[in-house]
Amino acid sequence: MPSAMEIFRQTGPSHLTAVDWKNHHHRRAVAASLVEGAYKIERDRQQNLQGPEAHAPPWWEFFHFQLNHLLIDDVDHSIFGVIYESKLPASYFMQSELKAPRYVMAFRGTLTQHDTRTRDLKLDFQCISNRLHESSRFQLAMQSIQHMVSLAGAGNVWLAGHSLGSAIALQAGKSMIKMGFPLETYLFNPPFISAPTERIKEERVKHGIHIASSVVKAGLSHVVKSRHRSSDSKQDQDPFVVLSAWSPHLFLNQADHICNGYIGYFEERRKMDEIGAGRIERLAIKNSIESMLSGALGKETEPFNLLPSAIVTINLTPAPDFRHAHGTEQWWNPNFHFRSMVYQFTS
Template sequence: MEEKKLRMQEKPASTREIFCLSGPLHLTAVDWNNFHHRRSVAASLVQGVYILERDRQQNRQGPQAHAPPWWDFFNFQLIHQLVDDVDSSIFGAIYKFNSFAFNYNHSAQSAPNYVIAFRGTINKSDSMSRDLKLDLLSIRNKLHESSRFQLAMQAVQRIVAVAGTSSIWLAGHSLGSAISLLAGKNVTKMGYGIETYLFNPPFFSVPLGIIKNEKLKHGIRFTNSIVKAGIAVAVKGCHQRRQQDDPFVLLSAWKPNMFVNPADPICSGYIGYFKHRKKMEEIGAGKIERIATQNSVRSLLSGSLKSDSEPLHLLPSAYLTINLSQSPDFKRAHGIHQWWDPSFVGQIELHEYR
């Protein structure tokens, strides 16, 4: 056993795990009113969760640990680790901002008091099996049934009770983004709204992005909207909720920050999702789309009309940031490092459900 630990300690860390080699060192003074700075900090804190778990797997402790710089650099302290009850892996972290740090500046009044961050899937044997099972639950729209999500939701509720939502950020990447999105939805339905940063959030729907013909894609989406709206009216009929009681309408005031890369098939569906909604409004079919966008054919036909069984990607409003830089491969397109790159070029769009 001791021999195994020594071998693990001897294994060199990836340069992408070491802050001084791949972190946003250009942010020596964070302007908390600058959206690009906020994005970079949120992504770095999520990376801190990834490295916490890698430190655990590699038995890196004390001075050998690589995770602390990912939050120390921005004057945060780690106050709690979220540990999965199935495989004991670290999947989340709660950070507290140190407002009395030596380089405190006037913009720090806009900094969050707490950040709750969640990592995505780690492709290593120690945690991969559990992570992949949760990925499958997400695809089946059953992430809310997992113990990992329940632990995450409990942590969010505890911090909300202490700090209130105006001073909390939620942040996640990939699977962690799905957890953050679901937690954010739940808190919003309770009457609160938390500033949320979703990096490469999974979009589980038909991958129309592989179709190059724009007219064909629009035709398929238009037909899909007509079918969904028709089924929704037929299935729900008189059981439609009043607008003020409709969970989808209640969610519309919440505008999470979503960060997607067109070259990443896991999250790129959001680009078409919001683009289609805008197109439907422009051609005068907004009412049809407003009904369609709240439903999925699968949930309608299966009779799963409960709000907690709604597909995760059904979202009323969001600030959508699209990375316009070229990504050489899927690993870069889905990776979290792109979101603090100082040469980042992106396009920000506000989509609101009216």
């Protein structure tokens, strides 16, 4: 049987022998590896692999991290997240020009093994229905994040996640910025719940659908806000404006239908600005039709997957199948073709 390090060297970013924390490609590769470590440590638990037989440790030890704490689901007792602590000396983090994290909180996505399948799929459905924040898994994650930030400070804590795990990290990051704590966040293949318009090949048709949707959402937003406008002259600050100060890193694959809705979401904002319809789009991107109808009924109104600002990287390398388009391994590949954009919301 090959050793755990041999397996890591075959499939992981073993080429990254010296990490330059100022290099965004290096930071992306390390963050993806630590998320993979969260997957591997749960698989080790299910297969009862311990000690030198365990496959997980090289995924963090190679980058000089150690385990600080495991996040365990209270329903199926699976490991859904890991808190890593850097082995670098504390004095290293006092140098403001360095971008290395002292702690990284990484969350895995859905596993289809028998031990985790039922719980993970239930959380997937909660994500689709905009109720992930109600789950005990998310609440456990938030408690741990708040605790780590209180101990180490927001500047020393990273969030990272893949798929369902990125939905947890996204929701948590949004909650933390509302408290005044912006966290460096790496979201790999985050789910975007919407109509599958990105599968439409004809660009004019797709763009027309986006414009029509934006107009409808802007109109609904105006109507709903008019009906619920308080007589009190003091209005709460727009949460979308609060969130705009936080720019998480999104890593998307154009062939992944789970996350590629974000590509259209951000691209249409740019196109609407170009045709002079930016004001409509700024109203529309704050809401989904479902969230506004829920708001009219007095329910939760903020869709978890909508973002005002982000640093977006799109993998343009053709994927042979969905597994490769949605997998984590693409994000530590040093040779993939990509396009990056920075999107900043302005009110």
